[in-house]
Amino acid sequence: MASQYMLPHVQQPPSFHSTASQPRQHQWSPYTENGGVILGIAGKDYVIIAGDTRSSEGYSINTRTARKIFDVGSGIVLGVVGMSADGEELARKVARRIDDYKRNHDKHITVNAAAVMLSRILYAKRFFPYYCQPLLGGLDEDGVGAIYTYDYVGSFEREASRAFGAAASLITPFLDNQINLKNQFVPGTNGDEPRKPGDLPMDRVEKIVKDAFTSAVERHIEVGDGLQLVRVTRPPPREAMEDEEEVDEREKTAGGGVLTEVMSELKKD
Amino acid sequence: MTSIGTGYDLSNSVFSPDGRNFQVEYAQKAVENGPTTIGLRCKDGVILACEKLITSKLLVPGSNKRISTVDRHIGIATSGLIPDGKHFINRARDEAISWRRNFKDSVPIASLADRMGSYAQAYTLYSSVRPFGVTAIVAGADNDGPGLYMIEPSGLYWGYFGAATGKGRQAAKSEIEKLNLSELTLLQGIKEAARIIYVAHDDNKDKEFEIEMTWVTKDAKTANAAVTGSRGMIWNGWVHEEVPKELLEEAAREAKKAVEEEDEEDDDAKGEEKMDEDL
Amino acid sequence: MNQFPHGWGRPRDDVYGAYDSSYLNSTEPVSHTQRPIVTGTSVLGVKFNGGVIIAADNIASYGSLARYDNVERLLQVGTHTVVGAGGDISDMQYLHLLLDNLLIKEQYPADDHALLAPQVHTYISRVLYQRRNKFDPLWNSILTAGADPKTSEPFLSYVDLRGTTYTAPALATGYGAHLAVPILRRHVPDEEACASLSQEDAEKLVEECMKVLWYRDARSGVKYSWAVVTKDGVTTGNNKIENQSWKFAEMIKGYGAQNV
Numbered sequence: 134m135a136s137q138y139m140l141p142h143v144q145q146p147p148s149f150h151s152t153a154s155q156p157r158q159h160q161w162s163p164y165t166e167n168g169g170v171i172l173g174i175a176g177k178d179y180v181i182i183a184g185d186t187r188s189s190e191g192y193s194i195n196t197r198t199a200r201k202i203f204d205v206g207s208g209i210v211l212g213v214v215g216m217s218a219d220g221e222e223l224a225r226k227v228a229r230r231i232d233d234y235k236r237n238h239d240k241h242i243t244v245n246a247a248a249v250m251l252s253r254i255l256y257a258k259r260f261f262p263y264y265c266q267p268l269l270g271g272l273d274e275d276g277v278g279a280i281y282t283y284d285y286v287g288s289f290e291r292e293a294s295r296a297f298g299a300a301a302s303l304i305t306p307f308l309d310n311q312i313n314l315k316n317q318f319v320p321g322t323n324g325d326e327p328r329k330p331g332d333l334p335m336d337r338v339e340k341i342v343k344d345a346f347t348s349a350v351e352r353h354i355e356v357g358d359g360l361q362l363v364r365v366t367r368p369p370p371r372e373a374m375e376d377e378e379e380v381d382e383r384e385k386t387a388g389g390g391v392l393t394e395v396m397s398e399l400k401k402d
Numbered sequence: 403m404t405s406i407g408t409g410y411d412l413s414n415s416v417f418s419p420d421g422r423n424f425q426v427e428y429a430q431k432a433v434e435n436g437p438t439t440i441g442l443r444c445k446d447g448v449i450l451a452c453e454k455l456i457t458s459k460l461l462v463p464g465s466n467k468r469i470s471t472v473d474r475h476i477g478i479a480t481s482g483l484i485p486d487g488k489h490f491i492n493r494a495r496d497e498a499i500s501w502r503r504n505f506k507d508s509v510p511i512a513s514l515a516d517r518m519g520s521y522a523q524a525y526t527l528y529s530s531v532r533p534f535g536v537t538a539i540v541a542g543a544d545n546d547g548p549g550l551y552m553i554e555p556s557g558l559y560w561g562y563f564g565a566a567t568g569k570g571r572q573a574a575k576s577e578i579e580k581l582n583l584s585e586l587t588l589l590q591g592i593k594e595a596a597r598i599i600y601v602a603h604d605d606n607k608d609k610e611f612e613i614e615m616t617w618v619t620k621d622a623k624t625a626n627a628a629v630t631g632s633r634g635m636i637w638n639g640w641v642h643e644e645v646p647k648e649l650l651e652e653a654a655r656e657a658k659k660a661v662e663e664e665d666e667e668d669d670d671a672k673g674e675e676k677m678d679e680d681l
Numbered sequence: 682m683n684q685f686p687h688g689w690g691r692p693r694d695d696v697y698g699a700y701d702s703s704y705l706n707s708t709e710p711v712s713h714t715q716r717p718i719v720t721g722t723s724v725l726g727v728k729f730n731g732g733v734i735i736a737a738d739n740i741a742s743y744g745s746l747a748r749y750d751n752v753e754r755l756l757q758v759g760t761h762t763v764v765g766a767g768g769d770i771s772d773m774q775y776l777h778l779l780l781d782n783l784l785i786k787e788q789y790p791a792d793d794h795a796l797l798a799p800q801v802h803t804y805i806s807r808v809l810y811q812r813r814n815k816f817d818p819l820w821n822s823i824l825t826a827g828a829d830p831k832t833s834e835p836f837l838s839y840v841d842l843r844g845t846t847y848t849a850p851a852l853a854t855g856y857g858a859h860l861a862v863p864i865l866r867r868h869v870p871d872e873e874a875c876a877s878l879s880q881e882d883a884e885k886l887v888e889e890c891m892k893v894l895w896y897r898d899a900r901s902g903v904k905y906s907w908a909v910v911t912k913d914g915v916t917t918g919n920n921k922i923e924n925q926s927w928k929f930a931e932m933i934k935g936y937g938a939q940n941v
Binding site for chain 3 (some may be wrong): 467470471473495499500502506626627631632633637643
């Protein structure tokens, strides 16, 4: 049914041919597309989800400071790209359901359970889907980084890295090469021995993420302005946390992981 | 009440042979024991005041309001059963909103009183319901100026210059009758209202009480800020709000003093009489 | 017809031909069709140091006809909020009724609590998003402007008929998003720039933008309303575009009376 509605990127300029004799037809579309790109990478004990902060409609930049990554509670992050109104609604709904879970069961939801829940939420709107691609991240029960990726209606799988949104096609091959080490070979083997993708340290991944965005900004008009980067990491061991309040706060708010957000600039042209 | 026990008092919608609806009369009894509540229609607005007995020291001062805002320009005070009053107020609020939806205008006080009168009356007709155990005093102002109505459990309502209901209504009414309400201003009125509540208060039975008092005013200086932010909306410029704290406290202080002095004079007079007798 | 706010009421079919939507035709029956009838054009808003200013002209158009010339499109909601609406005027009036009822209900408890701009904006955005979910949109794009009575923090946000919301130092709906926003952004590129913009300069800036819109937006009017919200509350006023110069029109073929 989604295809029945007009999406903005297929909009055409008004026709200069006189079509006055034909009956006028106009179907309003409940959908729009706000551009932007998000990216998630899972490491052995961390997750990074990042997104640009530009929100646009057609050729207009609506704002340069829109966040696409949301803290939905219990140490879980949700990135959404597509139609921002649907994305924000989805984030509110997920946050609410994660909160409900905690109140009902007196424990934090696991990221894999939350992943299934998100799938159900999306499928519940199978015939009027949320027009956004969600990317859910957190640490699983073993403390290992997990990224779950979805299509509009709830198909999902766990992946190591994924880019969604306007410049996904630009970033994906870059991630293939830099994260999954595709087409890279062990030096001195004359291209016989492929490099094996392994556990990249988080600071290295953050650099890759930033490079991915700065490159996407150069080549895609809907990407730019600012970078919102959210890390989910394991909490420091309890004895290392001297501050009693900090311990309390973590018990209350965080599930498997601790969230930190870093904002930085991207080109604004 | 000679017909009590004849069976005609068990159901609404059944008259007694001498033409009475006992359920309604019992409902009125519920009000007669309610808190003294008065309304004064002044020259430049309307005042509602209520004697609120402090039934427990655990109650937060100023809580359990008996006077409610129904629309920006209307307030209703109820005396009698509190839950019945709440339901009555909710209905009045719905009526006020429905009126503005239909007519893009603030509901006139007479119209609201009429609708609420009909609503109360409908609860006297059916065996499945009981009448409201409240008397409601409706205060507001519209294009015709200030308006004051009192609706009884039977559905009967009249417009008044001054109205009183509840336990101390007799004393209050005789005090109100002494006022020249068509000349009285709101600022004078709040003092009279406070005094009347004190006069009607029964010292012997009840001890502590507080006065709850609201008015309907057009004075921009006191008018509730949140309401005055409604320029451009459906609003006739009148505001129902609590009487400013300082004014109410001053009025209560003066009222208390006046009543105490009167009591002393009475005592003195009695004392003099006694001396005369002695002589 | 164009579903973007800036397309409302134009282009004129008799000049450019009807909007060709044949490529959109689906085999399924159309269940809901709606379009704005009487429309208002742009609304502008800019945050400045200690407050926010919002402006909208007083024209309500019926297609290309300037049908009404004294329409108030700014509504004060409570003590520290002003809502400005572009798009369908009847939908705007319906929204005013909802806001009116919202305020009255807020009044019932007789406490000190008051609705401020963020709450009003969220309320409107929920209404618009829910209506779009019902395929029965309120055809508006709306700016909510306000200031916090305690902190003076200015608030400015946008919501449209799909429930799309965003906030920025300067915002404009409709044609203003194309003509005014570039000018506004030159002065207030970010929040820091707002903090060093005086109220007086903000007023001048809006005046300038309204003038540009009057020159270039054929659905705009010469009279407009403005409102400033600071921690002290709302001040409103009306303005008229002065010192006009249409000299440039002589140079442009098809703009004025020409014999060529």
